[in-house]
Amino acid sequence: MKISLKVGKVENEVAEAVIVFFFEKFHEDKGPDGVYKKLDSALGGMLKDLVNNKEFEGKGDQVLLIHTSKFLKAKKLLLVGLGKQDDFYLDLIRRRVGNGLKRVRDIGTSKAVIAMPERIPQKFKTADIFQGIVEGAELALFKFDKLVSEKEKEKEKEIKELTLLLESRQDFKEAQKGVDAGEKLSSAVNMSRELIIKPANFSTPTFLAEKAREIAKALRLKCKVLSEREIKKLRMGAFLSVAKGSKEPPKFIIMDYHPRRAKPHTIVVVGKGITFDSGGICLKPSKDLYKMKYDMAGGAVVLGVIQAAASLKLPLRVVGLIPATENLPSGSATKPGDVVISHSGKSIEVQNTDAEGRLILADALAFAKRFKPAAIIDLATLTGACIVALGDQAIGMMGNDQKLMEMFREAGMQTFERVWELPLWKEYEEQIKSDVADIKNIGSNGGAGAILGGIFLKKFVGDCPWIHLDIAGTAWTDRDKDYIPKGATGVGVRLITQVLRNWK
Incomplete structure (x- = not known):
């Protein structure tokens, strides 16, 4: 138009x-x-x-x-x-x-x-x-x-x-x-929406990588796509444990918008890129399974944020990381009870293969620290529990920095991509302790699922200011809204970009 x-x-x-x-x-x-x-x-x-x-x-x-x-x-x-x-x-x-x-x-x-x-x-x-x-x-x-x-x-x-x-x-x-x-x-949001809506036989990890290269070429950005072999060299065992069941090769996408006169801050944005999530060996029910193409919404939003930041010529270095893979069952897939070694060196007991998003994010978050960022932002369609808690009106927000969370609250009201803080109290950590590894990827009693996802991810960011956004309830809508047609919403692009625009 x-x-x-x-x-x-x-x-x-x-x-x-x-x-x-x-x-x-x-x-x-x-x-x-x-x-x-x-x-x-x-x-x-x-x-x-x-x-x-x-x-x-x-x-x-x-x-x-x-x-x-x-x-x-x-x-x-x-x-x-x-x-x-x-x-x-x-x-x-x-x-x-x-x-x-x-x-x-x-x-x-x-x-x-x-x-x-x-x-x-x-x-x-x-x-x-x-x-x-x-x-x-x-x-x-x-x-x-x-x-x-x-x-x-x-x-x-x-x-x-x-x-x-x-x-x-x-x-x-x-x-x-x-x-x-x-x-x-709007162009960045609609690009993200299109990637999310596109069926999983089109929107594969390889396709996402090609799209990242296309954006980088158009906006003169740096873009590097790591192959499965290179991912193995980085010892990203958590990420690769999810990819094992699929014939589609995993990709680790690194985009870098670094303007000449950037402020002395680097912001790393990490997005979950599961291009189709069957649940793995812990297979999901068939009802609405077709929607699981949207499980790469976090990755699509990262591409949108990078495109928006570069198009608007924001004076900040913004790095985008997308671990992209499918999560499928097969004879080679990870089994419940397997233990994997993450990029950080922490061992993880995989008690549920359908809690795979936090596994690929764990390695990406640990990798993000090498950029010495002023903040790490991750977003993912991480938990059904967040949908139960907040429905489709609010993004579940967790983090370790109150100032950063306040910036997201302010940007949420400006964009109307609103956030609601969930606690990461120390007492929750007991629930992800494992008998055979450092931690496990699900909680012990079945409660506080969205929070435990955040508790798990927190283990991989260290002291770096960090925000986790659970967009499981807001990344897709089953009905037309005022300016959000039925389907993928692209939520997160305007929110994160506004935080970057407000950055001081």
Whole structure:
């Protein structure tokens, strides 16, 4: 979709459809230059009639389409309510833009115009509003159709051009800044979504590695992909124990965005890259097993973060690590009760082969320390227990640094990829003690599953500031949301990138 920014008047805009936003009590605005009065005048009092009949009052759940070709140069006008002005928050603009564009798309609109909302509280910056508008548009209209036949594609409705309208040139520069950031972030999110949605017979470890190289080439980054032989040389026994059951070769992907004038901090982002998770010998139930292609969401998000950081030219060195493999049963697969030696030298008793994500992350986290990072961030679809605890609304967050966790809380509210802290109390460590090895990969009593996943990973980061994000409940949605279509969400790309943007 082509997005452009221009200065103009809503009532004079030539378009298939124009989307206009109103807060409640918009009709009480006494100023002569407001959009409501201008439109109402051009429409011969139609808006005033709608207000008087209570058909549209700017409430948060109101959307009204009116045909205006007899009055305006625009064929249709979509009125979208924003609710009470005092209740406005940034994610609301993403939501209302997403819903509005889906509405006009579904009636066959290919070219749409969005007018800058009036009366936005002053604490919200113009750049942030326009970034939110673009994110709401690009993320809501995403669709994965790469495997659909051309004949079926022809039936799909699509918005091809979107114009964002400013009434004054005064804010143009800031608005353009927001548009540019929104496009770069949305592109990174949608790239990640596509990788996650793509079936596992396409999105293999080798495919992920090729995608990493493609991104690195386009953005002039360093990228190194370690083969199984090289992984063995690094003595990553935990990682390789998961890969043993599959014929697909594992890959360890290292991406390095290192700008010339970077701040003296290196941030390492580690993502779980299980391109299909059957559970291994501890086989999962068949119900919804097809969704286990999404178990590489953490790895896909790492690629998205690296792409976003480089596209936005952030002044930080960001290293991305993705241990990528399948987890399948076979005659050569790891068995429950096997003991493996990790890259850190710690021995691990594998009591459950379906707790494999923490095994591949253990070696990647230990490897991350060689970069002497200011922080390590890992994210993974790690535990079903996190879904039970938090559902699909919050990311489970654990870590060893309160300042870093506060940065994630703040970024979570800015992006609405919200986090909720779970404790890593010392008492939990008893549950992963093994009788035959240093630690085991599941707990003793079946409780606190998400926390024990974090407790396990903590053993491999040492004293380095570290955050673990369990995105098991948020990486996939079974229903359409405002600007998140059914399927992969790409959650984590905007959150982590915002933390990097806020880094001081």
